[in-house]
Every structure is written in C-alpha cells, then in structure tokens.
Amino acid sequence: MTSTTSAGQERKAPGRPRSAQADEAILDAVLALMAEGQSAAAVSIESVAAKAGVGKATIYRRWPNKEALLIDAVRCMKGPLPALGGVSAREDLIALVTANRSNRAREYGIVTACLLPELQRDPELNRMHQAVMEPRRERMREILRRGVETGEFRADLDIHLTVLMLSGPSMMLGMFGDATGVPEQDFPEKLVDALLRGASA
Known part of the structure; x- marks a missing residue:
C-alpha cells in the first residue's frame, strides 16, 4: 500500500x-x-x-x-481531545486516558490490532497515523511537564517514557480485554495512580 x-x-x-x-x-x-x-x-x-x-x-x-x-x-475512533480542567496534573491525565476509553473499547482494540501490521509495512500510512496520534502524545507531555514545574511530579521524571507507560496499558486492555486480568471499571484512575506512585515528587 x-x-x-x-x-x-x-x-x-x-x-x-x-x-x-x-x-x-x-x-x-x-x-x-x-x-x-x-x-x-x-x-x-x-x-x-x-x-x-x-x-x-x-x-x-x-x-x-x-x-x-x-x-x-x-x-474518528480516537475522538476529539477532551477539555482539561487544569486543577491537577493527575486529574488531567485521568481525563486523557478516559477519553481513549469508550463502550466500544474492545471493538477499537481489535481495529488497532488489525491496523498495526500495515503500519509496520507502509511508511506513509505510518506517518499519517503518527500525525493523528502526536497531538494526543504532546498534550500528555504538556501535562507531565506542568506537573514537574508545579512540584506535583518528581524533577527527574522521564517525560517520554512516562507517556509510553500511560499509553501501552490502555492499548493492551483494548486489544485483549479480560485476558489481561485488569477490569475496565475505574481503569483510568487506577492506571494513573499506579504510575504516580513512582512519579510523584
């Protein structure tokens, strides 16, 4: 292609x-x-x-x-970026993760799994896909940087690695569902809080 x-x-x-x-x-x-x-x-x-x-x-x-x-x-599957309250970096991260979840999360997980091999084979399609995803990643990086600046997160936080750590579990849950052993209920809060135990200042 x-x-x-x-x-x-x-x-x-x-x-x-x-x-x-x-x-x-x-x-x-x-x-x-x-x-x-x-x-x-x-x-x-x-x-x-x-x-x-x-x-x-x-x-x-x-x-x-x-x-x-x-x-x-x-x-269309990803939907628009949510409006963020800005009260805390934690709340904004939860809002972003929640925006990636929907009652069609399992269906969208299958779509992602079907798309991944094509993204590996087709550099142009991969580039177009990255153009869709990058604004979401940058929004997450902005929240993390703000959390570092306000002292909510540790000063030596690896921003890019943390974005990866927040994104990967959501994709895996969408692709494999119950097989992950992780329930969908309260997933965004649990994910963010689990990560923040190591990221908090």
Missing part, C-alpha cells in the same frame, strides 16, 4: 454538499470491517461501500484513496 497524500490533504474537494450521515456510515463501515477481523490490507473501497450502503463514487468524492480513509477512521 502506498500513498503520496499528506494527512492534512487527504480529502478531495466535494462536487456536491457533504452529507455528515454518509461520512459517519462510511467511517463506521471501515471500523466494523476491521473489528470483524479484516486486516487493513484486506479492507477495500468496494467492501466499505457495500457495508455502508453507498456507492464507491460517494467514497472517492470524500477520500482520494484507502489510506486517507483508514486514517480518518482512526481519527
């Missing part, structure tokens, strides 16, 4: 007014196909169109290629 389209330029200008309902149906179809176990490579514009109940032309009016469609599906 190859692509020369940047994440910021992935959609063609539409020839007619956009339908939010059609957009949602198409993106949901991508996620549903991958949640059923189809690899990113196996998902086709034809199968997405059939699943969404639209014509292929409807998809191509919105996305120039499958790579751009996949990345928009990931962006």
